[in-house]
Amino acid sequence: MVGMTDTAQQKLRAQPRLTRQDGSPIRIVVVDDEQSLADLVAMGLKYEGWDVKTAANGQQALQAVREFRPDAVVLDIMLPDIDGLTVLQRLRSAGFDVPVLFLTAKDSLDDRVAGLTAGGDDYVTKPFGLEEVVARLRGLIRRTATAAEESSVLWVGDLMMDEDSYEVRRGGKQIDLTATEFELLRYLMRNPRRVLSKAQILDRVWSYDFGGRASVVELYISYLRKKIDTLGPPMIHTVRGVGYQLRAAE
Amino acid sequence: MVGMTDTAQQKLRAQPRLTRQDGSPIRIVVVDDEQSLADLVAMGLKYEGWDVKTAANGQQALQAVREFRPDAVVLDIMLPDIDGLTVLQRLRSAGFDVPVLFLTAKDSLDDRVAGLTAGGDDYVTKPFGLEEVVARLRGLIRRTATAAEESSVLWVGDLMMDEDSYEVRRGGKQIDLTATEFELLRYLMRNPRRVLSKAQILDRVWSYDFGGRASVVELYISYLRKKIDTLGPPMIHTVRGVGYQLRAAE
DNA sequence: ATAGCCTATGCGCATCCTGTGCGTCTCCTT
DNA sequence: AAGGAGACGCACAGGATGCGCATAGGCTAT
Incomplete structure (x- = not known):
């Protein structure tokens, strides 16, 4: 991908790829005890050109963050050993400001999770679509200083989408979706x-x-x-x- | 092929050959329990100048990937021992990110196949044409870092084909096919x-x-x-x- | 009660392929 | 060298298939 001619890339990928400030790929840690789900998410993120490490429980998660220094973490709430929210707490007290995207079952949508977005974190309910996870992650990373700046606005011709405000317009005219x-x-x-x-x-x-x-x-x-x-x-x-x-x- | 002069090669092959980053040939593992079909595909890929190993079941497939380190795998879903999707899972857990192209009967296109393209993998339904298999494989490999750069655009004279956008033009004029x-x-x-x-x-x-x-x-x-x-x-x-x-x- | 998500059904037409017939090139025969 | 038979390539028409689309309706969550 590195040396790919600009013309071919540009044509298909009008949107710039999200990277770290030095241009290196975004790094993510994915934590879920269900192997197949962790792999699914991991592969989906790698497809975005990002570097991904997976962990199966809270202990591994903490270690992975320490070693890998990711730009964001995808974290299942339900973990076999340490609770996901506790993992977050331990990360914060250890001085890691890395933003976290929680995965949670819809029915067990804890009140505590609702308050997450205030802290700059976010959550997605299971079952989710990969696009949503990727989009939320991009949002989290964009709001931190770790990434090269990227606007939340997509343009294709006269069609505009603001991913933050969920606004869509074509030629100035608003579209409800x-x-x-x-x-x-x-x-x-x-x-x-x-x-x-x-x-x-x-x-x-x-x-x-x-x-x-x-x-x-x-x-x-x-x-x-x-x-x-x-x-x-x-x-x-x-x-x-x-x-x-x-x-x-x- | 060995002693063939470069010029003769060039004349016939205006398009750059897809190779690994160091210029060595692409490596593929083909897995199908039906010998004749595996051979058919293998021959087709070798014709591309690629290195091919075949395997007849899941066990052999896993071993072949371990030893051969291919750039992609062609994997039949129906295998005598381990299910193709399970093979994929085991590969992923073992840390192999190699992209997989699945072969599946059209009628048995069950829901389990869903989720494949999200991770960057892909599938082709039986019966297939060899060109399609090769094209899909090139697509998979092009999207990974293992291959030397290659654009999705073909040129012959003033005739252009973009394999990603399915655009065909001659001298700027668009052609619908x-x-x-x-x-x-x-x-x-x-x-x-x-x-x-x-x-x-x-x-x-x-x-x-x-x-x-x-x-x-x-x-x-x-x-x-x-x-x-x-x-x-x-x-x-x-x-x-x-x-x-x-x-x-x- | 309403909006949103999805399934089910039926239809029209693009696409794919077969069949037929004709013109032309090749090569064999004389 | 001329003639002819057969092979080859091409044009055109017609039929089967299935893809994509529209519409209606049920279910669910808000």
């Missing part, structure tokens, strides 16, 4: 001009435990079209037998 | 100036279980001509009794 529509559009806007298969979209935007068919993607694409493509020349294009593509109208 | 037309043109563009027989094309572009006649190739060549050769001097040439050739107009 549901949560799922927003996630889908974000994925498309992060990969402009690139043809994304329904399987890819399903895997990235929908939760890992979603058993349904790929036809939901068609449905939500049609929703987006009604809200976006009606405001100007079409931007969402079907590549029959392959997938969908978002690009600026010529 | 169907999936099969695209596959065929990709094969031609990867082998410019080289005369490809109908049998070769059939073997590479169409599925291995395709029973039809070679006349489909003629048909699709005629489609491509209508879309490409009408935009300038002809680039697709018939070598009667031998095959077809794509080359830049002088």
Whole structure:
């Protein structure tokens, strides 16, 4: 990837890649006792070009942070040994300011977790979609000094998305999106001009435990079209037998 | 191949060959319990100039990866001993980040396959065409750090193909292709100036279980001509009794 | 009660392939 | 050298398939 010609990169990746201040890759520690889930998240983050270490319990987590000095931590609340919130506490008292993204089951959504965002941390409820985890992590990292600055605003042609305020506009006109529509559009806007298969979209935007068919993607694409493509020349294009593509109208 | 002069190589292969960072050939492990299919794929990949090892079950697969350190793995889901997805999991737990291309029957495309592309892995449904397998593998490898840089854009004369955005242009003018037309043109563009027989094309572009006649190739060549050769001097040439050739107009 | 997420169903049409027929090149025969 | 038969390549038309889309409706969480 290092020496890849700018032109080829640029064309597909209009958005700059998030890196540390010195340009080296973002580092993340993923903590979950369920091996397969930790691996899933880890692979998803590596796909972003980030460096990832995994840990299976609180002890390993603390050690991993000490050694690896990550830019953020993905931390399951339920751990076999030390409670996730206690891990956070110990990290803080040891002087680590690294932001933490918690993973928590929806029903056990503790009141204590709700107060996390005040401290600069954040949480995501299981089951989650990978895009959401990545987006939350980018948000956390962006708000700290560890990363090269990056705006929270995405642009594709005259289409704008502010990931922080959840605002979407096309040519100044505001667009109301549901949560799922927003996630889908974000994925498309992060990969402009690139043809994304329904399987890819399903895997990235929908939760890992979603058993349904790929036809939901068609449905939500049609929703987006009604809200976006009606405001100007079409931007969402079907590549029959392959997938969908978002690009600026010529 | 060994003693072949560089010039002869160059003439036939205008596109840079995908290699590892040190210039040595890409290494692949192919896992399928059906011997003939594993051999078919292996031969196809060797033809790309890659190093290939085959394995017939999960145990052998794990061992082969340990010893051979491939840049990617082609892995059948249905294996006699260990399930393909379990093989993936074991590889990940053992710390192998090697990307995996799964082979799966279309009807048994079960939910477990979901989540694969999120981690950077991918899959192809049986029956498949060799070109598709090779293209997917190149995509997987290109996205990892193990390979020397390669762009997703092919050029032959004023004809351009972007494999990521599925964009095809001749002299700036956009060309719409169907999936099969695209596959065929990709094969031609990867082998410019080289005369490809109908049998070769059939073997590479169409599925291995395709029973039809070679006349489909003629048909699709005629489609491509209508879309490409009408935009300038002809680039697709018939070598009667031998095959077809794509080359830049002088 | 409402908004949002998803499933189910049916339809239209792009795409893929087969079949047929015709023109032309090749090569064999005389 | 001329003629002819067969092979080869190409054009065109028609039919089957399945992909993508629209619509309706049920379920759930707020």
